[in-house]
Amino acid sequence: MKQTPAAFSSHQKMIVALLALTQFTVILDFMVMSPLGDMLMKSMSIKPSQFGLIVSAYAFSAGISGLLTAGFADRFDRKKLLVFFYAGFILGTLCCGLANTYYTMVAARIVTGLFGGVMGSISLAIITDLFDISQRGRVMGFVQMAFGASQVLGIPIGLYLANAWGWEAPFFLVAGVAAVVMALIILRLQPVIAHLAVQRDRSAFMHLWHTVRNRNYRIGFTATALMSVGGFMMMPFGSAFAVNNLHITAEQLPLLFMVTGVGSLFIMPALGKLSDRVDRFKLFTIASLYALVIIVIYTHLAPHPLWVIMCMNILMMAGIMGRMVPFTALTTGIPDMADRGAFMSVNSSLQQIAGGIAAVIAGMIVVQKDKFSPLEHYDTLGWVIVGLTIPCIYLVYRVSNIVKAKLAKGAVVNPASVVTEV
Structure with missing residues (x-):
């Protein structure tokens, strides 16, 4: 068992809240595509394969953006980077709400991905700079509560707005909330510049090259990519599966997401605290094996009462996020x-690109004969995820060993993690 980790200062709590709100809007923008999927496919008369491309357009552009900015990511104040990319994300989200054809929606998702896809990596860099590794499990638990909050608040409200005023309304909602959050970041977040004092590479290209050629870093990159492929397989067609296969009505769909999100709000902080107290690899492995069982059951599910579908979604969410919290906390200890x-x-880029590839592959596997037919071969996605998870566990084992070796040498020292009260 690990020693009891240090408590957060009041300034650290404020940072966690701001980053959680930022992630809430970015995740909501991405997550709302799934519940709007059935509505978009019907209104724009697009096929599952085309919807998969809409989802992957965001992922691919986010991946390219991350690679292009990686060389510069350590050369500027992280607060300034956060504000710049957040402003672009807001613009892209507005464009999504204004899109009226399949092609304009793809273009809007590309713009949103170019800026929004980098937000997670900037937030993780800020967390890694300002929090000791013994605190990062709890930080990730709270920040990733944004995932649950987007389901509790954002997705149900977005769906209600979509049902009342059209699918465009949720994008306008996200843009409005994000504008308020960006103003808070500008006013409250102090510059994050400790990393500027330890820069070695004059060239942005050389900095990127030195990062990519590092063997330990590549192990982390590979683990992240493999994790993302599995995660993105099911998500794009989640609402279409619920509506067309499980017979969830359009009115019940917001409630389903809300209940699942409430469960996540309780699960995430508990997982964060647990990952700071027990071996993170063991927690990841247990959660992964548990998630596999639930995913296989869910992807083979037939129509059931709403409460059964709700319970299954909560159980599946517990497994998926039970993997993500310890894995993300482990990954922050590598660089x-x-x-x-x-x-x-780079890690975020690979995550997005791998997720985009997964969405495209899922779109090729899943078949829908017409707008109202059940999805076919959705159960195949469950078995693909099973096959990808086993090698992923081995890679995370190697990541865990890298972090433990650095801790043993005292290499994970974080002078920037001492944040003064303000």
């Missing part, structure tokens, strides 16, 4: 301070 921005950017 040195001088490389954190670049590492997080």
